[in-house]
Amino acid sequence: SQKIEQNSEALNIQEGKTATLTCNYTNYSPAYLQWYRQDPGRGPVFLLLIRENEKEKRKERLKVTFDTTLKQSLFHITASQPADSATYLCALESDYKLSFGAGTTVTVRA
Amino acid sequence: ETGVTQSPTHLIKTRGQQVTLRCSSQSGHNTVSWYQQALGQGPQFIFQYYREEENGRGNFPPRFSGLQFPNYSSELNVNALELDDSALYLCASSRQGSGNTIYFGEGSWLTVV
Numbered sequence: 338s339q340k341i342e343q344n345s346e347a348l349n350i351q352e353g354k355t356a357t358l359t360c361n362y363t364n365y366s367p368a369y370l371q372w373y374r375q376d377p378g379r380g381p382v383f384l385l386l387i388r389e390n391e392k393e394k395r396k397e398r399l400k401v402t403f404d405t406t407l408k409q410s411l412f413h414i415t416a417s418q419p420a421d422s423a424t425y426l427c428a429l430e431s432d433y434k435l436s437f438g439a440g441t442t443v444t445v446r447a
Numbered sequence: 448e449t450g451v452t453q454s455p456t457h458l459i460k461t462r463g464q465q466v467t468l469r470c471s472s473q474s475g476h477n478t479v480s481w482y483q484q485a486l487g488q489g490p491q492f493i494f495q496y497y498r499e500e501e502n503g504r505g506n507f508p509p510r511f512s513g514l515q516f517p518n519y520s521s522e523l524n525v526n527a528l529e530l531d532d533s534a535l536y537l538c539a540s541s542r543q544g545s546g547n548t549i550y551f552g553e554g555s556w557l558t559v560v
Contacts, residue, residue: 341489368545368546369545369546371549373551378556379553379554380449380451380537380551380552380553380554381490381537381551382449382551383548383549383550383551386546386548388546426489426490428489430545430546432503433480433495433502433503434480434492434495434503434505435480435482435490435492435539435549436492437482437489437490437491438489439487439488439489440489
């Protein structure tokens with residue numbers, strides 16, 4: 338069966354450190370992988386999209402890698418700030434829809 | 448601000464009732480998708496509409512139905528509400544095709560009692 342698994346534990350890190358989130362998937366062949374941020378009670382906000390033929394993508398303090406052989410994506414927040422505290426969702430785009438993981442909650446301590 | 452507007456923001460319904468949720472998509476976006484997000488879970492795809500036709504459906508029963516209007520706005524209707532339908536319902540708009548940025552609304556919180 339198809340599965341998307343993100344870090345099962347919440348991540349607590351010190352301000353200024355790098356947060357690394359993992360997204361593993363099975364039985365998918367996604368053309369694209371996307372990362373979203375979701376604050377409590379709000380809708381998801383698009384952060385980054387990476388294509389299957391791209392290894393790495395960066396946007397400001399965010400970096401995403403995509404390994405279709407390992408079926409894994411890593412999401413890095415460098416120089417983290419308390420404002421980065423949120424739940425981060427990994428989503429695979431296949432056909433016409435997004436399939437999401439359950440998300441990883443990140444808390445950045447000042 | 449994503450430009451995707453949903454209403455109502457919160458509502459409470461009784462088991463067995465029917466509900467209609469509404470979504471205005473971002474200007475220029477011709478595709479609307481609906482997702483259900485239970486507490487602590489990721490969003491689950493319900494269905495997608497493109498040019499007023501259903502363009503794909505997730506694993507949801509027929510009592511979940513939808514509409515898309517000529518101005519690309521959309522409705523989600525749920526009949527015979529069950530307690531497990533309590534969730535955040537998200538509308539997402541985009542241009543048709545893969546790899547386009549998808550913009551989500553803030554969602555409609557539905558509680559079924």
